Amino acid sequence: MADKVGAVAVLGGGISGMQAALDLADSGLKVYLVDNKPAIGGVMAQLDKTFPTNDCAMCTMAPRLVEIGRHKDVEIITLSDIEKVEGEAGNFKVILNKKPRYINEEKCTGCGTCITNCPTRNKVQPIEKTKVELEPQFKDKVTEIIRINKGREGPLMAILQQINTTFNYLPENVLRYVSQEVGYPVSHILHIATFYSSFSIVPRGKHIINICMGTACYVKGSERLMERFSDVLEINENETTPDKLFTLKSVRCIGCCGLAPAAMIGDNVYGNLSTKDIPGIIEKYKTIV
Amino acid sequence: MAVRRIELMLCTGTGCVAGGAFRIYETLEKEIQKQGLEKEISVIITGCNGFCGQGPLMVVQPDEIFYGFLTPEDIPFLVQEHLLKGRPVKKLMFTPPEKKEPVPLLSEIPFFKKQMLVVLRNKGIIDPEKIDDYIARDGYTALEKVLSSMTPDDVIDEITRSGLRGRGGGGFPTGTKWKICRTEQKTPKYIICNCDEGDPGAYMDRSVFETDPHTVIEGMIIGAYAIGASHAYIYARTEYPLAIKRMDLAISHARDYGLLGKNILGTGFSFNLEIREGSGAFVCGEETSLIHSIEGKGPEPRQRPPFPAQLGIWDCPTVINNVETWANVPVIINRGADWFSKLGTETSKGTKIFSLVGKINNTGLIEVPMGITLREIVYDIGGGIPYDKKFKAVQTGGPSGGCMPDSMIDVPIDYESLTEAGSMMGSGGMIVMDEDICMVDVAKFFIQFTNDESCGKCTTCRDGSEALYEILTNITNGDGKEGDLEFLDEVGNAVKDASMCGLGTTLPNPVLSTLKYFRDEYEAHIKEKRCPALVCKNLIKYYILPEKCTGCKLCLKNCPPDAIKGELKHVHIIDQSKCTKCGTCLDVCPPKVSAIIKVTGKEMENITGIEEPYPVKRRKK
Numbered sequence: 001m002a003d004k005v006g007a008v009a010v011l012g013g014g015i016s017g018m019q020a021a022l023d024l025a026d027s028g029l030k031v032y033l034v035d036n037k038p039a040i041g042g043v044m045a046q047l048d049k050t051f052p053t054n055d056c057a058m059c060t061m062a063p064r065l066v067e068i069g070r071h072k073d074v075e076i077i078t079l080s081d082i083e084k085v086e087g088e089a090g091n092f093k094v095i096l097n098k099k100p101r102y103i104n105e106e107k108c109t110g111c112g113t114c115i116t117n118c119p120t121r122n123k124v125q126p127i128e129k130t131k132v133e134l135e136p137q138f139k140d141k142v143t144e145i146i147r148i149n150k151g152r153e154g155p156l157m158a159i160l161q162q163i164n165t166t167f168n169y170l171p172e173n174v175l176r177y178v179s180q181e182v183g184y185p186v187s188h189i190l191h192i193a194t195f196y197s198s199f200s201i202v203p204r205g206k207h208i209i210n211i212c213m214g215t216a217c218y219v220k221g222s223e224r225l226m227e228r229f230s231d232v233l234e235i236n237e238n239e240t241t242p243d244k245l246f247t248l249k250s251v252r253c254i255g256c257c258g259l260a261p262a263a264m265i266g267d268n269v270y271g272n273l274s275t276k277d278i279p280g281i282i283e284k285y286k287t288i289v
Numbered sequence: 290m291a292v293r294r295i296e297l298m299l300c301t302g303t304g305c306v307a308g309g310a311f312r313i314y315e316t317l318e319k320e321i322q323k324q325g326l327e328k329e330i331s332v333i334i335t336g337c338n339g340f341c342g343q344g345p346l347m348v349v350q351p352d353e354i355f356y357g358f359l360t361p362e363d364i365p366f367l368v369q370e371h372l373l374k375g376r377p378v379k380k381l382m383f384t385p386p387e388k389k390e391p392v393p394l395l396s397e398i399p400f401f402k403k404q405m406l407v408v409l410r411n412k413g414i415i416d417p418e419k420i421d422d423y424i425a426r427d428g429y430t431a432l433e434k435v436l437s438s439m440t441p442d443d444v445i446d447e448i449t450r451s452g453l454r455g456r457g458g459g460g461f462p463t464g465t466k467w468k469i470c471r472t473e474q475k476t477p478k479y480i481i482c483n484c485d486e487g488d489p490g491a492y493m494d495r496s497v498f499e500t501d502p503h504t505v506i507e508g509m510i511i512g513a514y515a516i517g518a519s520h521a522y523i524y525a526r527t528e529y530p531l532a533i534k535r536m537d538l539a540i541s542h543a544r545d546y547g548l549l550g551k552n553i554l555g556t557g558f559s560f561n562l563e564i565r566e567g568s569g570a571f572v573c574g575e576e577t578s579l580i581h582s583i584e585g586k587g588p589e590p591r592q593r594p595p596f597p598a599q600l601g602i603w604d605c606p607t608v609i610n611n612v613e614t615w616a617n618v619p620v621i622i623n624r625g626a627d628w629f630s631k632l633g634t635e636t637s638k639g640t641k642i643f644s645l646v647g648k649i650n651n652t653g654l655i656e657v658p659m660g661i662t663l664r665e666i667v668y669d670i671g672g673g674i675p676y677d678k679k680f681k682a683v684q685t686g687g688p689s690g691g692c693m694p695d696s697m698i699d700v701p702i703d704y705e706s707l708t709e710a711g712s713m714m715g716s717g718g719m720i721v722m723d724e725d726i727c728m729v730d731v732a733k734f735f736i737q738f739t740n741d742e743s744c745g746k747c748t749t750c751r752d753g754s755e756a757l758y759e760i761l762t763n764i765t766n767g768d769g770k771e772g773d774l775e776f777l778d779e780v781g782n783a784v785k786d787a788s789m790c791g792l793g794t795t796l797p798n799p800v801l802s803t804l805k806y807f808r809d810e811y812e813a814h815i816k817e818k819r820c821p822a823l824v825c826k827n828l829i830k831y832y833i834l835p836e837k838c839t840g841c842k843l844c845l846k847n848c849p850p851d852a853i854k855g856e857l858k859h860v861h862i863i864d865q866s867k868c869t870k871c872g873t874c875l876d877v878c879p880p881k882v883s884a885i886i887k888v889t890g891k892e893m894e895n896i897t898g899i900e901e902p903y904p905v906k907r908r909k910k
Contacts, residue, residue: 258341
């Protein structure tokens, strides 16, 4: 190991940073382990089990924590941000900004008494909530949808589906209102609203054009249909025309594989489509007002 | 019900409806009235007939004559000739592509001949919107038998002995699943029918709902009795409006007849059913994810065990089966486990519905006994590949499955043989591919699909699919490099090993199986920058053969980016710098002329498109 010179900075003291620091230090290099949190350990320290093997998280990381703490070649620098990195591979200069800890680290034994005695630590600090009011164009329909579904088991999906079909999208304020009335957190509602492909959180056109991208349609050229629609409407996939008439989308198989390639506009299915037919179809829908 | 001389069985599956089946219905009614035949002839709206490639279609009973590709204009003639004068109309019958003479009888058509109808026994025979039609075909007799003469354990025993396995793709023995749930102490228990048919290229579940919804309901009531459940959910895709409508109607009819609700058939057994709709997420077909979706939670799958049969919806024991599995149950009860277990192979019993689609002459839905060979399906039932192209592979199991090459065409199909081939049964989509399909492109298509649909919970599935997609995109763009194939193999296997739910563990299958059977195609893309199937846009050019071009200006007028130069009676030339390779020119060039070809690899080098149009030389006759 005599030929090893210099030192290494490992940025981030999570499980991978710790392992890297240990491997480096064991091979004979000086290691600075830097983290911006007050302590090393990272996310894994907050977990009970790790995915997907369900191994105990603490059992994996505790030996490494101990070893890092007593390794002669590892220096832990916590509560520090990186200000600047200069130089090139082989010769870096790292400037750190160490934040104050308001505690004399030299003297602290880590007994924890200060935490338990801190008077403001466990106080609940509520955030002021304002009541959500619905815009007049949504009010009647949304309150009705909520009224019908509120008593059911697992009402959220049905509520969102009905709002989505009524307004063609899920307006943000309506989602906040649903959260207030039905009791799900907004974050949860947004999780659902953005997960499913038939929901949209931006306004969509009057006619939604769904190009089937199932395998049967794909092998018969549905990608070319999409390109042609996109050319004719002058929008890309998932966009809406400026006149708010058409939204172009792809859909995962509408189950009309015998008619491939197929597209669905509103509830109507068009089968055996050719790129030639597309301008005509669009014109037809433009005349329906 | 009045007896009629002739009944017209008009197919109104989604496919035929899209083709205008209801317009045909109106014209038929009008014509029949015009001829004064309304007392003799009735038009019956049936569910999907299966032969979707011929739609809109109709079968005249009792003559059993099959008419396809109907248009409202044909109807007056048809009514006059066949219904009034008794002369079947030849030109509307089915004619196999290689033959001249039409095949008039439904049972004689090769597409129907080799099929064996168990689940779809009522297709094309009953009106799915009438419960009486179903009852007339022995409907709800299995339920009556179960409630009056069998204990729940008898039912489970019968299903176990029949060897029925989950038809959603996994192939878990149904009887065992029911037994696990029955032995659980916790109540209430639930059952769920999984109709979240996400596999692209498969539509049998939708078809069963549209054709014979009551058989699913009956199967579910029997299942509920067997495990001791009193409430059930049907989870259906929102993309299937017609299926949901018919199922909804069927449920309300069954309720009116006392087959659902409290005290069914006076036996004290109560059972309720409700439909829940999905909203377009492929992962919701996975059982734990589906349960989360109904509950209104984030629809990510969870670790199993505990299996839903132990801990399912609302944390109660739940049996969740596919539509086709439920639809098999009444038949097994009625005809017995011994009869059912005689069908199929050693390990896979009964029949399976496949949707036979893609590059095949007879597209449609088929029900065949397990153990049938691909050859029988593709050539006997499917009628071979259109335009005499070469058969290349069959893709089964959707994005989780793989490709079976022509070397495996004689392998009997069951759960095990498909898994061994690197594919899986899946829900039963069977996409036939001919020589014009690039396997690398297909693999890319599936990976893009799963990459999009991955819920993001497992790193391997979320990022692994991204990595696979990136490499495949490079290869199809002509930027593939040495070592890419080994990388695909390594990442593919890692994703397979380290993901949690079925989506992740099977998503590399399309890549791994095409790598196994079509490695030469991958290598042609990487080493020679050549796409043998002429699909990958960056590796092909369109070219107008000067000796064939007649200078008709058709391609020039239709070219979206105006990349074709030429004038009347002058050989047209494609400006390669403008060409977007959309292929419109190839579509519009008349088949007699067929002057446009695609080239790839070395041949592309000489095609620049900088020449100017010149007059067409008159050809010697």
